[in-house]
Amino acid sequence: MFENIGEIVLLFWRTLLALPLVWRQRQKVFEQFFEIGNASLLMVCILSFFIGGVLALQTGPLLTEKSLGSYLGGIVGYSICRELAPIMMSILIAGRIGSAMAAEIGSMRVYQEIDALRTMNINPIHYLVLPRLVAMAFALPMLVIVAILVGWFGGAVVAEGNNHIGLSFQAFYFSLRQFVESKDVANGIFKTFCFALIIAVVSCHQGLMTIGGPRGIGRSVTKAVVNSIVLIVIFDYVLTRVLMLFNK
Amino acid sequence: MNASAPNPYGVSVQVRGLRKSFDGQEVLKGIDLEVRPGEIFVIMGPSGSGKSVLLKHIIGLDPPDDGEILINGESIQTPEIASKYRLALVFQSGALLNSLTVGENVGLYLTEHRLKSPEEISKIVSEKLEAVGLKDVADKMPNELSGGMKKRVAIARALVIEPQLILYDEPTSELDPLSAVVIGEEILKLKNEIHVTSIVVSHDRELAFGVADRIAVINDGRIVTIGTPDEVKKTSDPLVQRFLNADFKRDPPKPKAYEKFT
Numbered sequence: 001m002f003e004n005i006g007e008i009v010l011l012f013w014r015t016l017l018a019l020p021l022v023w024r025q026r027q028k029v030f031e032q033f034f035e036i037g038n039a040s041l042l043m044v045c046i047l048s049f050f051i052g053g054v055l056a057l058q059t060g061p062l063l064t065e066k067s068l069g070s071y072l073g074g075i076v077g078y079s080i081c082r083e084l085a086p087i088m089m090s091i092l093i094a095g096r097i098g099s100a101m102a103a104e105i106g107s108m109r110v111y112q113e114i115d116a117l118r119t120m121n122i123n124p125i126h127y128l129v130l131p132r133l134v135a136m137a138f139a140l141p142m143l144v145i146v147a148i149l150v151g152w153f154g155g156a157v158v159a160e161g162n163n164h165i166g167l168s169f170q171a172f173y174f175s176l177r178q179f180v181e182s183k184d185v186a187n188g189i190f191k192t193f194c195f196a197l198i199i200a201v202v203s204c205h206q207g208l209m210t211i212g213g214p215r216g217i218g219r220s221v222t223k224a225v226v227n228s229i230v231l232i233v234i235f236d237y238v239l240t241r242v243l244m245l246f247n248k
Numbered sequence: 249m250n251a252s253a254p255n256p257y258g259v260s261v262q263v264r265g266l267r268k269s270f271d272g273q274e275v276l277k278g279i280d281l282e283v284r285p286g287e288i289f290v291i292m293g294p295s296g297s298g299k300s301v302l303l304k305h306i307i308g309l310d311p312p313d314d315g316e317i318l319i320n321g322e323s324i325q326t327p328e329i330a331s332k333y334r335l336a337l338v339f340q341s342g343a344l345l346n347s348l349t350v351g352e353n354v355g356l357y358l359t360e361h362r363l364k365s366p367e368e369i370s371k372i373v374s375e376k377l378e379a380v381g382l383k384d385v386a387d388k389m390p391n392e393l394s395g396g397m398k399k400r401v402a403i404a405r406a407l408v409i410e411p412q413l414i415l416y417d418e419p420t421s422e423l424d425p426l427s428a429v430v431i432g433e434e435i436l437k438l439k440n441e442i443h444v445t446s447i448v449v450s451h452d453r454e455l456a457f458g459v460a461d462r463i464a465v466i467n468d469g470r471i472v473t474i475g476t477p478d479e480v481k482k483t484s485d486p487l488v489q490r491f492l493n494a495d496f497k498r499d500p501p502k503p504k505a506y507e508k509f510t
Contacts, residue, residue: 112339113343113346115304115337115343116344117345119336120409121331122356122357
């Protein structure tokens with residue numbers, strides 16, 4: 001396990017050292033960026049709309065009963081931007097894109113394509129890992145911005161449409177503006193940026209470490225997703241704690 | 249690294265006391281051999297004898313447990329070696345990048361190292377593909393090609409590097425006899441035209457005796473014999489003789505168990 005962590009840290013460090021070469025790999029960065037966005041945008045919108053909606057549905061009637069209905073926008077808005085959108089979207093992307101990265105790089109390893117790159121003096125970290133890391137670092141925070149907006153919208157729709165809540169759009173928006181500050185959104189996006197790095201590095205590492213045939217690729221994909229999710233949850237706590245210190 | 253530089257001579261390769269184990273099982277048990285600049289050196293041996301592992305060590309893909317590999321007297325493990333000498337390996341499977349077209353695969357070295365303009369790369373790709381007898385395949389994906397075509401594309405990809413040392417891993421496996429002859433002729437043509445040093449791993453006797461300047465027979469991780477094709481044919485080693493003369497018998501001796509019941 002510690003050997004794995006060491007390898008992941010080393011891979012991350014080597015990829016950071018290769019950052020000056022990113023312009024040369026810009027076409028691959030755009031391809032990956034498109035792949036991540038195109039494959040996930042609709043799913044992100046559906047997921048975040050219903051997360052916002054169910055949050056309003058669960059808390060709205062209770063708050064209304066206690067005459068605290070005007071706080072609903074703030075509660076939904078704060079929860080989504082600080083916690084739910086970053087973590088739920090990161091888990092979604094780990095499952096959808098992280099698995100694809102591990103499978104693609106894993107099959108390249110198994111079928112000697114990575115060896116072929118090395119014989120041509122092409123560094124697999126520059127060619128494969130760097131574009132994926134950079135694309136993920138940009139794409140995931142952008143998806144989370146969309147998720148936050150759609151989640152707020154989902155909460156507002158349910159707040160207005162549900163008979164037990166009956167909070168108007170304007171009232172929801174006013175409550176949201178009152179409680180949620182731009183630094184809350186920035187915190188959520190910063191966390192997402194860190195999660196994006198985790199997903200890309202863990203998935204690429206698992207791909208590069210793949211051994212065996214199709215079964216080995218399957219094992220790598222599972223490990224990439226599980227390890228990414230575990231690390232995301234652990235880092236979520238650590239980052240939240242650290243950001244609370246800065247926000248005091 | 250300059251792919252356009254002239255390539256007057258191949259490089260020499262020396263393997264000294266090479267040992268390698270995987271999970272406690274020793275695959276290479278002290279290999280010593282020397283390949284001269286510009287010669288075609290064929291490594292033969294039965295399946296599982298360590299030929300492909302030896303090839304991967306020679307090009308530096310695997311580090312040895314013990315011993316060393318020298319290219320023109322310099323260790324293959326030296327970081328600068330990849331930029332100092334142009335080495336290429338034609339994989340058994342071709343190892344073409346499946347996400348790229350044939351043309352992109354062939355031109356990958358030039359594109360990634362930014363050695364030529366896109367127009368020049370496109371021209372070189374067409375030339376090299378034609379040199380291995382392939383036309384109008386540059387826009388195809390590797391999965392649209394037959395096994396023989398993939399191998400020839402892999403050779404074209406190696407040619408683009410203008411290598412000083414080219415290694416072939418089972419270049420004629422899975423090929424029909426006609427395609428195998430084409431590959432053999434390609435190997436000879438490269439030696440005659442650009443004097444590249446070639447190391448060919450194969451258990452194809454026709455190919456080995458057809459193209460080799462010298463042959464090494466390897467078995468169970470050890471070199472059994474090294475010599476010119478004639479010397480190897482005349483060797484008295486029983487394993488080499490069995491390997492070289494193995495053939496089907498139309499009326500094989502009946503198994504003992506069969507005799508017992510009849």
